[in-house]
Amino acid sequence: MAQLIDGKQLSNQVLQEVASEVEQLRAEHDVVPTLAVVLVGEDPASQVYVRNKVKRAKETGMGSIEHRLGTATTQGDLNQLIDQLNNDPQVHGILVQLPLPSHLDEEQVIAAINPAKDVDGFHPVNVGALAAGQASLVPCTPQGCMIMLRQVHPDLSGKNAVVVGRSNIVGKPMAALLLQANCTVTIAHSRTKDIESLCRNADIVIAAAGRMELINADWIRPGATVIDVGINAIEVDGKRKLVGDVAFDSVSEIAGAITPVPGGVGPMTIACLLLNTTRAARRQLA
Numbered sequence: 001m002a003q004l005i006d007g008k009q010l011s012n013q014v015l016q017e018v019a020s021e022v023e024q025l026r027a028e029h030d031v032v033p034t035l036a037v038v039l040v041g042e043d044p045a046s047q048v049y050v051r052n053k054v055k056r057a058k059e060t061g062m063g064s065i066e067h068r069l070g071t072a073t074t075q076g077d078l079n080q081l082i083d084q085l086n087n088d089p090q091v092h093g094i095l096v097q098l099p100l101p102s103h104l105d106e107e108q109v110i111a112a113i114n115p116a117k118d119v120d121g122f123h124p125v126n127v128g129a130l131a132a133g134q135a136s137l138v139p140c141t142p143q144g145c146m147i148m149l150r151q152v153h154p155d156l157s158g159k160n161a162v163v164v165g166r167s168n169i170v171g172k173p174m175a176a177l178l179l180q181a182n183c184t185v186t187i188a189h190s191r192t193k194d195i196e197s198l199c200r201n202a203d204i205v206i207a208a209a210g211r212m213e214l215i216n217a218d219w220i221r222p223g224a225t226v227i228d229v230g231i232n233a234i235e236v237d238g239k240r241k242l243v244g245d246v247a248f249d250s251v252s253e254i255a256g257a258i259t260p261v262p263g264g265v266g267p268m269t270i271a272c273l274l275l276n277t278t279r280a281a282r283r284q285l286a
């Protein structure tokens with residue numbers, strides 16, 4: 001049976017580190033690291049994500065500010081709010097919860113955030129810095145995956161890693177981080193031919209396609225490490241349930257280590273968001 005990489009437990013460790021950094025910034029610099037979260041519209045999943053982020057932020061002693069805007073919010077209104085947060089010295093991190101209602105331009109909104117406060121790491125300046133191997137605010141989900149991987153592989157050098165998915169928020173930054181850790185990286189996506197055999201050759205498989213049970217035991221090399229980023233909502237016996245992109249039961253009999261869904265990458269993502277907020281606050285010290 002595969003070793004379970006427990007995201008809840010590991011995220012609690014990260015949150016403890018965050019809490020002590022919050023305390024240190026307060027004691028030494030009289031600064032309360034503060035995260036501003038902006039939610040536009042009524043998307044139920046986004047409401048849950050925002051609630052969890054704010055709750056965890058409060059638990060670490062960090063400041064948090066919530067801005068809930070109606071679905072009819074215009075691009076101008078949103079840009080004005082971002083401008084205000086960019087210029088507020090009490091705000092160290094800004095997160096605009098995605099997806100935005102379809103009449104709003106996500107790219108423009110991301111570009112409007114001050115890169116120094118871009119705790120999601122989506123601003124082109126931070127994306128470029130990551131690609132160039134420079135210090136930057138790194139997207140939270142791949143950052144969390146790296147912490148999980150390091151539990152199993154303190155040295156990732158020379159490992160064959162396959163990332164399934166090439167989105168800007170997960171797949172691409174994930175591949176950049178693995179490359180930085182000296183892995184040999186393959187990015188697979190919806191047009192890739194024979195993903196199955198690519199995965200079978202991998203020491204590490206990162207599943208980030210958003211396709212339920214895409215990855216089954218036949219795809220996995222015995223002993224490989226499998227990180228499941230996918231979140232897919234399904235109904236079982238009339239009840240809503242979350243599952244990943246990996247067929248957990250069968251794959252955990254083959255893999256060496258695996259992350260569960262829920263309780264895997266999800267909690268790590270939130271912990272890394274708060275880690276980024278303390279990092280941003282420290283860098284903003286005059």
Ligand code: NAD
Nearest residue numbers: 141165166167170189190208209210229230231265266269
């Ligand atoms: P996305 O839809 O933007 O990208 C999905 C990627 O998967 C695309 O690059 C696409 O080419 C690829 N893909 C789709 N179908 C495929 C297939 N059959 N075979 C191979 N590749 C395929 O999604 P995203 O935002 O990157 O998120 C991916 C998944 O991760 C979703 O389930 C999302 O909910 C989840 N997610 C979880 C967290 C977390 O904190 N746990 C954070 C972000 C995203």
